Amino acid sequence: MSTNEEAVTYKKKDFMSDQMIRWCPGCGDYSILSQVQTVFAGLGIPKEKFAVISGIGCSSRFPYYMNTYGFHTIHGRAPAFATGLKLANPDLSVWMITGDGDSLSIGGNHFIHILRRNVDIQLLMFNNRIYGLTKGQYSPTSEIGKKTKSTPMGSLDHPFEPCAVALGADASFVARTVDIFVKDLRGVIQDAADHRGTSFVEIFQNCNIFNDGAFNDVTDRKTRDETVVFVKHGEPLIFGSKDGPRKGLRVDKQFRLEVVEDVDPENPGDEILVHDETNPVLANLLARMRPPYPVAMGVIFRVKRATYDGGVAEQIKTAQQVPLAGDLTKAIYGGNTWVVD
Template sequence: MTQDAHDAGSATLTKKDFKSDQDVRWCPGCGDYSILNSVQGVLADLGIPKHQFCVVSGIGCSSRFPYYMNTYGFHSIHGRAPAIATGVKTANPELSVWMVTGDGDGLSIGGNHTIHMLRRNVGVKVLLFNNQIYGLTKGQYSPTSPVGLKTKSTPYGSIDRPFNPVQLALGAGATFVARTMDTHPKHMEKIFHEAAKHEGTAFIEIFQNCVIFNDGAFEGVAGRKVRDDRTVDLVPGEPMIYGSDHDKGLRFEGFDVVPCSADEAEAWDPTRNSTAPAQLLAELDADPTRPTAVGIFRRVDAPVFEERLNAQVDKVLETKGPGKLRDLLYTRDTWQVD
């Protein structure tokens, strides 16, 4: 990065400053364009110099993201973005690290890496583009594809039960979990701003439309004409109200979430220790008579991985001093073959 780029960190940044000189090569109408535009705007608002951002991705349509961001970036290998992002954040804790992945990249080959990054609470912002399909490899079913979906790899319909990314993240112990949609830029930007403020891993599932291989996958809930009636926005401290007339609500009743009037709607608290209420809200979309929950499902404080790791390293250096590679190689169980 040039000195001019470093100096620009002290000036007021705009969305344009985060646009690279690369041609954006997604299919016309792809939801990725909306997400890219929102991320560029949010990063400009954060007041962080450009040279303190790093965008890491794996493999897939979504993973072209680093090319289109005028920041440091790393286009890694399939499913390994969490490992790379963890290394970047651990070695450079001052960086704002954003990881971009897809439902295939992050939940199939990269599923193991994803859950361990979430449980460790590494200070990375994870944007998981969920289009319920493999797009870059031309339309195979993915870990989030619904049962019965016919694709090139499931010509008679998928028989696998899909992952619910939000429930997966909650189960892995993520400290910030949210959901948004590519058709609602203002909502996306609000969620991205909240994620940026969070200390630790922030996991965001984004309903993202693939116009070529799975067009309209979320139209029934995320379409502009229906989303007010088909989604409930989980806003911390506010009642769970939805509907185009704001006349519908949700409240907890035992181990269930039940519809009610707006006056009876329960206020949402994502800071509680138990993830059970959030899990119940995450599975609302399994019932077509109830709205799909978006917004912030969980936001709690917990020790951050890179801070604890570097503190541990500093303590060892203080007590034992810097080590030598030769001493490490000849420590403990060694033997000589004559």
């Protein structure tokens, strides 16, 4: 994005479209929509430079509700559309909205490839661990044993851990947040916007119709201090109720995580891990934490890495420095020719 554009200021409502929102009342998507609109308003990017691309599923109706350029595409294929659009039009701020089924099942292939290429877009994956729009089948993030319409005796599939998949695909930015953690959600979306490369954000999202309470363990106010750790670069990994004794995380000699009880937040000591978002080993440990460990929220991994679209533009720039670059006469009349009189 050019920084020379005249300064643009927007309000959240500038990003609200005139379309009736057709998500179920109480859906977690509303909160995400609201925070995305809020962040867009503050980015200083002209409204016409945003493009929101989605696949298929409840979450993928998102572009219709954003007053920007938008494209509701095909199930699972949004990363490919987003890649093509970004290559065609590198000035755009491209945002991709997807779900757990869209990204990790039918679109698994495209999902890993956009991450490894590091195309400069933001990829927000709403994870509700269920197929909502098709009315309640288990998804690739559903837990084993889950009873759904298609798994009356319980799901047999081992679920994906989305952030670990993203790390496995060499994503340069991996973050996790929750639909109702409004402030953190907004912060992570802002961080995603600021990152160059594919910014992957997993958003725990409640489907109150087909999978209500799927994330109660992390959203329940009574218990969430114990079940969630907010990670921040350079700060110790400490969690637990502020009223009671705090807990910390450390690794043993086998690189296994351990929860340390009674940690003094002012002086946690050397053994408590300090979050380093550039450390892929730590990122993998954090991404996979499940009870009895706290679930990690925030920017889990972030590194600078060349973007694919940047490389494409660079090669073209280099190629155009030769004499007669782009000359059609040279292209057609060059090489071995002969003349018939």
